[in-house]
Amino acid sequence: MLQPNLIAVEACPIGDGLHIRPTPRVPAGRGGLDFVDRERGGPVLDSGRAASVRHTFFIERFMSLTIFDKGENNVIDVDPRDQDNQAGKIYINGDNNYIRIGRGCISDKDMHIVIESNGRFDVGDDVRLSMANIYVGPGSVLRIGDRTGFTGLVHLNPVETKAIEIGSDCSIASGVWMTTSDFHSIISRTGGTRLNPAKSVRVGNHVWIANHATLLKGSVIGDNAIIGAHAVVTGTVPPHCVAAGNPARIVREDVTWRSDLI
Structure with missing residues (x-):
């Protein structure tokens, strides 16, 4: 209904x-x-x-948020009371999508989002999308929890029917990339099978991801974790840990963080 x-x-x-x-x-x-x-x-x-x-x-x-809906049976839930704080463009190229942007969200004029068919784009309340560059492939999902904020150009690419799920109260800096796919197939010469299937990416609550970090397919970040600048994550970072480097490794444990300087 x-x-x-x-x-x-x-x-x-x-x-x-x-x-x-x-x-x-x-x-x-x-x-x-x-x-x-x-x-x-x-x-x-x-x-x-x-x-x-x-x-x-x-x-x-x-206002300056423009949604180009070229498909059928798409449900778009954007509260017009927030129109003064939202800008950018959303292109819906296919059918049967659900798009929700919660109350109190903010986006910049350079935000660019493309959604194909049978996808889900679900953004919670009080989220700062900033100038996000997002591509939601067919059958794929992007979820962003309440009060999460991007501080610049962030790239999110859930594709191949996988999901990128970001929790609440996260801080994600400019230049961060998250993807569920390598965008090319690596094939076994003997068996002919694909060796690099797509995998979902999951980021917990209250996670800080610093400038230009990359979360590749299969990355799982625990609650209250910190990902260092330019880190490349390929696996699991436990809660309350700092991960840095390429490939990322745990450099400190038993920590948390806050946005103000004490």
Whole structure:
């Protein structure tokens, strides 16, 4: 059942083109609905004329946050009361996705998110997405817990039907990369099987990941852990530990951290 602040987007053929018919669940006067001509790239200013334009798609605008929904049966849950703090672009290329951005979230104009089909993009409350660069592949999942913050350009790539899950109260610095795949197959010459399958990445609660660290497929970071700058993580970092280096290794145990200087 749709909640009052959800947007359901429905596609229906008209003539030889495609007209996207939105079913808004937002209060009147909050957020704008535009149509854009896919071939010309320009706006179609009223939905009546949109019916005669070939290959149009629906855009939902929350101030400078723009969501390009090109698919069907996508559920978008973005509260328009937060529109003054949100910017950037979200491109939904496929169908049957669930997209939620919780209350109090902040994003910059350079945020760039692409979501394919059958995915889940679930962001909790009071999250700072900053200028995140995110690609959610088909059947893949990204979850970010409450009060987690990015401090610059962070790259997140859940693909191959795997998940990147980030807990609550995390601090993730600029230049961090997380991916569930090597993006190329390594093949056994004798058996012909793939040797590097995709694996999910999981980050616990209250984790600090410093500048330009990389979390490769299969990385698991425990609660209250710290990942040093430029570290390359390929396995498990236990809770309350500091990991640094390439490949990352445990350099200190029994620690925690806080964002202020004492």
